[in-house]
Structure formats: structure tokens, C-alpha cells
Amino acid sequence: MRTTAMTAAATPGPAYNFAYxxxxxxxxxxxxxxxxxAVPGYQVPFASREMPMPYGWGTGGVQVTxxxxxxxxxxxxxxxxxxxxxxxxSIRAFxxxxxxxxxxTRTVEAxxxxxxxxxxxxxxxxxxxxxxxxxIPEPLRFLEPRxxxxxxxxxxxxxxxxxxxxxxxxxxxxxxxxxxxxPVKVEGRYVMDPSPLPKFDxxxxxxxxxxxxxxxxREKRIYALPPYTDVRSLDxxxxxxxxxxxxxxxxxxxARNVYLDEVVTDDRxxxxxxxxxxxxxxxxxxxxxx
Amino acid sequence: MNADATFPxxxxxxxxxxILSVRGLEKRYGERIGCTDVSFxxxxxxxxxxxxxxxxxxxxxxxxxxxxxxxxxxxxxxxxRDGVTRDLAALGEAERRxxxxxxxxxxxxxxxxxxxxxxxxxxxxxxxxxxxxxRNYGRIRATAADWLARVEIxxxxxxxxxxxxxxxxxxxxxxxxxxxxxxxxxxxxEPTGGLDVSVQARVLDLLRGLVADLGLAVVIVTHDLAVxxxxxxxxxxxxxxxVVEEGLTDRVLDDPRHPYTQLLVASIPES
Ligand SMILES: Nc1ncnc2c1ncn2[C@@H]1O[C@H](COP(=O)(O)OP(=O)(O)OP(=O)(O)O)[C@@H](O)[C@H]1O
Ligand SMILES: [Mg+2]
Ligand SMILES: [Zn+2]
Numbered sequence: 001m002r003t004t005a006m007t008a009a010a011t012p013g014p015a016y017n018f019a020y021x022x023x024x025x026x027x028x029x030x031x032x033x034x035x036x037x038a039v040p041g042y043q044v045p046f047a048s049r050e051m052p053m054p055y056g057w058g059t060g061g062v063q064v065t066x067x068x069x070x071x072x073x074x075x076x077x078x079x080x081x082x083x084x085x086x087x088x089x090s091i092r093a094f095x096x097x098x099x100x101x102x103x104x105t106r107t108v109e110a111x112x113x114x115x116x117x118x119x120x121x122x123x124x125x126x127x128x129x130x131x132x133x134x135x136i137p138e139p140l141r142f143l144e145p146r147x148x149x150x151x152x153x154x155x156x157x158x159x160x161x162x163x164x165x166x167x168x169x170x171x172x173x174x175x176x177x178x179x180x181x182x183p184v185k186v187e188g189r190y191v192m193d194p195s196p197l198p199k200f201d202x203x204x205x206x207x208x209x210x211x212x213x214x215x216x217x218r219e220k221r222i223y224a225l226p227p228y229t230d231v232r233s234l235d236x237x238x239x240x241x242x243x244x245x246x247x248x249x250x251x252x253x254x255a256r257n258v259y260l261d262e263v264v265t266d267d268r269x270x271x272x273x274x275x276x277x278x279x280x281x282x283x284x285x286x287x288x289x290x
Numbered sequence: 291m292n293a294d295a296t297f298p299x300x301x302x303x304x305x306x307x308x309i310l311s312v313r314g315l316e317k318r319y320g321e322r323i324g325c326t327d328v329s330f331x332x333x334x335x336x337x338x339x340x341x342x343x344x345x346x347x348x349x350x351x352x353x354x355x356x357x358x359x360x361x362x363x364x365x366x367x368x369x370x371r372d373g374v375t376r377d378l379a380a381l382g383e384a385e386r387r388x389x390x391x392x393x394x395x396x397x398x399x400x401x402x403x404x405x406x407x408x409x410x411x412x413x414x415x416x417x418x419x420x421x422x423x424x425r426n427y428g429r430i431r432a433t434a435a436d437w438l439a440r441v442e443i444x445x446x447x448x449x450x451x452x453x454x455x456x457x458x459x460x461x462x463x464x465x466x467x468x469x470x471x472x473x474x475x476x477x478x479x480e481p482t483g484g485l486d487v488s489v490q491a492r493v494l495d496l497l498r499g500l501v502a503d504l505g506l507a508v509v510i511v512t513h514d515l516a517v518x519x520x521x522x523x524x525x526x527x528x529x530x531x532x533v534v535e536e537g538l539t540d541r542v543l544d545d546p547r548h549p550y551t552q553l554l555v556a557s558i559p560e561s
Contacts, residue, residue: 027533143406143408143409152383154386156383156387158387158421160418160420160421160422161417161420161421163420163425164406164409164413164416164417166411167412167416167420167427167431168409168413170427171410171412171413171431171448171449172449174408235425236425236426236427237426237427238426238427238428239423239427278374281389288470
């Protein structure tokens with residue numbers, strides 16, 4: 001949020017306001033963000049706008065980014081940890097075109113990171129903002145389809161159902177089989193869905209020095225974690241939360257304790273495990289080969 | 291020995307005060323009267339049957355006294371576990387919901403209304419435990435298994451969803467799900483009404499045993515006087531939304547005073 005542009009002066013073309021959205025819409029979204037920051041983990045309804053891209057592309061995250069972007073910001077966009085997928089490339093290009101801002105693939109250089117599935121391996125620092133594109137913000141939806149009921153449940157802190165879901169997991173699989181969108185409790189109060197993150201990334205949300213913002217376009221919800229917020233993954237005493245662990249290091253850079261993707265290497269069934277975070281992997285390789 | 295000491299329940303304030311008191315209760319649906327001018331007390335461990343023909347206001351009354359619907363007039367007070375009697379209308383929504391899932395149970399006629407059909411039997415029973423903060427999987431599962439046994443559901447069905455259960459099993463599961471938090475008061479609306487006659491007897495037997503073992507207070511709505519005879523100590527007879535007769539079950543069924551009750555009793559087939 002480097003010096004908010006209140007004018008369209010920085011707009012490269014006449015067709016758009018800075019960062020595409022008009023200033024009134026941005027103010028409305030900022031109000032929702034501020035409310036979200038004031039009540040960590042609480043889903044704030046907002047008047048989601050049509051964006052010139054399909055919903056599946058993370059229009060909620062794009063609107064949040066558009067509302068907080070300033071001309072001096074440096075934007076990184078990742079999809080599955082990678083900067084070079086169609087989705088990430090398109091969103092970067094969108095903001096270059098509509099806001100004329102600088103973009104980067106380096107986590108350390110970015111002031112704003114927009115993401116769909118991962119939190120970068122390089123720990124985020126104070127002053128950085130991470131924007132999550134969320135498809136389904138309601139963690140209770142799985143067992144309670146009625147919106148009026150889930151709202152009451154949040155209001156009254158009735159979260160027994162979340163454990164019913166985890167109970168079912170253990171009963172069926174012998175362990176908590178939920179690996180993505182693993183529910184968390186924020187500041188001991190609101191239960192929150194961290195979007196399709198692998199649970200590997202859940203501990204990175206806990207007490208992060210960065211500001212974390214979540215935008216769900218289709219479902220018209222924004223929620224937030226201010227810096228240093230307590231974020232605990234739900235579990236049972238006798239089935240505590242654990243993250244995925246990988247037996248091998250990254251086949252390319254040798255990193256351990258990072259999230260790996262399985263990659264098919266040839267058409268004879270050859271496969272290997274490599275960093276899902278392409279910036280992390282590339283940086284390590286560059287450092288190893290001077 | 292003085293006479294007071296032998297009066298049943300006199301020694302314990304628990305048994306001496308009603309657990310539920312209903313006064314001047316009325317529920318209107320616009321111009322139509324659901325029920326009106328209903329007053330009664332329910333004592334701890336007592337089973338009260340509400341009987342009457344279809345449309346007489348039984349379900350309306352049950353929903354009002356169980357805080358599921360707001361009455362149009364009158365009061366319902368409940369003596370909480372701490373001994374303090376509270377007007378239900380004065381409870382906050384949070385308090386009322388806690389009461390409903392801890393101290394109270396509600397058994398619906400149709401088990402689908404009282405079960406989560408898409409989660410396992412074990413989780414259906416365990417849900418209330420998790421709702422009140424139990425976070426130990428092993429203990430929740432063991433308690434669920436114990437309750438399934440108590441309602442005669444085979445242990446190997448614990449991970450099956452109720453969609454795979456027969457009507458009678460579903461109803462027994464709904465009962466277990468309600469009783470797992472040891473409620474003091476359970477409301478039942480025609481709990482055997484949707485079951486085949488052959489299945490009804492088993493569920494009734496089970497209910498009778500559990501109610502006695504647990505010392506539950508129960509308000510049961512039924513249009514079946516045989517069910518009332520089997521389970522209840524006291525009967526309230528309703529007609530057109532009002533109570534026409536009230537008394538001990540045996541007295542009301544063997545010596546009905548109101549002409550309407552006499553008609554009802556006369557229409558029961560010999561058993
Ligand atoms: N939601 C409602 N809106 C309007 N009228 C209602 C509503 N519910 C019940 N009534 C009316 O209130 C009266 C009492 O109905 P209620 O369902 O309490 O009777 P009941 O004794 O439970 O009948 P049954 O044995 O058929 O279940 C009836 O005249 C009914 O039509
Ligand atoms: Mg009824
Ligand atoms: Zn790597």
C-alpha cells in the first residue's frame with residue numbers, strides 16, 4: 001500500500017482508473033478490509049464487482065489487490081507456488097497494464113504477494129502484504145449449507161461441527177486426511193478457512209509479521225489477519241495437527257522442509273519432487289552456482 | 291418420623307420444585323389459535339404425555355415450551371442445573387442454544403429432522419460432545435460406541451451413515467444423539483409415529499428403559515393413548531388448542547371425566 005493513488009494520473013490508458021476499479025469501489029473494498037483487520041478471521045460481506053476475468057481466476061484477490069495497490073508497490077503473483085503459470089502471468093500483466101506498477105517474481109522484493117495456493121517459503125516480513133484468492137470462504141459450509149445458520153454459529157462460537165468433520169476424517173482414514181483448506185481458529189475466536197493452501201503452509205500464517213488479506217469474489221467475502229495474529233489449526237488432543245513431510249529433498253535445489261510438487265519427467269513414468277515455490281528454488285540454485 | 295419426611299421428594303429441593311412451569315401459554319398463527327390458556331408443571335424425572343387429535347395443538351405447545359417457537363402470550367420457566375428458575379423468553383439466544391444441546395433433548399417424529407444424514411452414526415452421537423468442547427477423539431468415539439450399544443445399534447455400524455439405517459435404527463440413533471450429554475429434560479414429538487407397528491414396540495421399550503435409568507423428565511406428544519399409557523405418569527388432553535383434562539395417566543385413561551377424553555379412550559382398540 002505504498003502511497004495510495006487517489007487520481008487516475010498514473011493510469012497508462014484512458015479506459016481505466018488506476019488499478020482498473022473506480023475510486024468509490026476501492027474505498028468500499030478498503031472499508032471491508034479495515035473491518036476485517038479489526039475483527040481477525042471474521043468474514044466481511046462486500047459488494048464484489050465484475051472483473052475482466054473469470055471467477056476461477058481469483059477475482060476476490062484481484063479486487064483486494066486493486067484496492068490496496070499504490071503506484072510504488074511491487075507486485076508478485078503466484079499460482080501453485082509458481083510465478084509463470086497462465087493465471088499468475090495474466091494477473092501480473094493486468095496490474096502492469098491498469099496500474100503501471102512494477103512486478104517481480106522475488107518474494108523479498110515484493111510489497112504485495114497475491115496467491116492462490118501457497119505461502120512463499122521465504123518468510124514474509126513486516127510491511128509486506130499477502131493477498132489470498134479464496135474460492136469458498138465458509139469453513140462450516142461442508143456440514144451446514146444454510147447461510148443464516150452458519151452466521152449464527154460464528155456469532156455464538158458454535159464450532160463443534162468443525163470437529164465433526166475432523167472426527168469423520170479419522171473414523172474413515174485413521175488420521176485427519178484433510179490436507180488442503182485445513183481450518184484454523186483465529187485469536188481463539190473465529191474459525192477460518194485458509195483457502196486451498198496445503199496444510200503445510202498453515203503454521204506460516206501463525207504470528208506472521210505480514211498483513212494477510214483474503215478475498216472471495218464469487219462469495220463476496222473479505223477477511224483478514226493483522227500482523228502477529230494467533231492462528232491455530234484445529235485438531236484433537238490425541239490426533240494433533242501435523243504438516244506434510246517429505247522424505248526426499250528437492251531434486252533440483254536440494255531444499256528440505258519445503259513443500260514439494262511431484263513432477264513427471266518423461267513419458268516412461270519417470271518422476272521427481274521439486275520445490276513448488278519456483279522463486280525459492282531458483283534463488284537457491286543461483287546462490288549455489290555463482 | 292414426621293409426616294413430611296415420608297413425602298416423596300420432600301428431602302430434596304430438586305424433586306420438590308417443578309423443572310418446567312407453563313402459565314397461560316398461547317400461540318396464535320395470525321387469526322388461528324395454535325394453543326391457548328395452557329398451564330401445567332413438570333417435575334424432575336416425570337413423564338408427561340400430551341394427547342389429542344390431529345390439529346389439537348400438541349406440536350404447537352411442544353415447540354413453545356421447548357423454546358423452538360416464541361409464544362404469543364404466557365410464560366415458560368425452566369429450572370436450570372444451578373437451581374435457578376429462568377423465564378425462557380428472557381434467555382439470550384446463546385444461552386438458549388447451549389441449553390438445547392446440553393440440558394435438553396428433542397426427538398423429532400421424523401429422524402431425518404434430528405440427524406445429520408451425511409455423517410456417520412458415531413459422529414451423530416459425538417456431535418454434542420464436541421459442541422461442548424470435548425477434544426479427545428478416542429474418548430468421543432468410546433462414548434459414542436457406548437451409546438450405540440445402549441440403543442441396540444450393533445458396534446460395527448458406528449462408521450455407517452444413517453442413510454443406510456432402517457427407520458427404527460434411525461430413531462434409536464436420534465435418541466442416543468440426544469441423550470449423550472445426559473440432558474435433564476427431553477421433548478419428543480410422536481417419536482414412534484413414523485415407524486411400522488412391529489418396530490414401534492422395540493423403540494418404546496427402549497425409551498421406557500432409558501427414561502427410567504436416567505431419571506429423565508420427558509414431555510412426549512402422541513396421539514396414541516397406548517404410548518401414553520406405557521411411558522407417562524401424567525396426561526394432558528388437548529382439543530382445539532386448549533387443555534380439556536389433565537391428571538395421572540391411569541386415572542385419565544381408566545376414568546376419563548371430560549366427554550372428549552371419554553370419546554378418545556373409547557376409540558382405542560383393545561390391546
Ligand atoms: N406454522 C403454522 N402456521 C399456521 N397454522 C399452523 C401452523 N402450525 C400449526 N398450525 C395450526 O395450529 C393448529 C394446531 O396445529 P399442531 O400442529 O400444533 O397440531 P397437532 O396436535 O400437533 O396435530 P398433528 O397430530 O396432526 O401433528 C392447527 O389448526 C394447525 O393448522
Ligand atoms: Mg403434531
Ligand atoms: Zn528446489
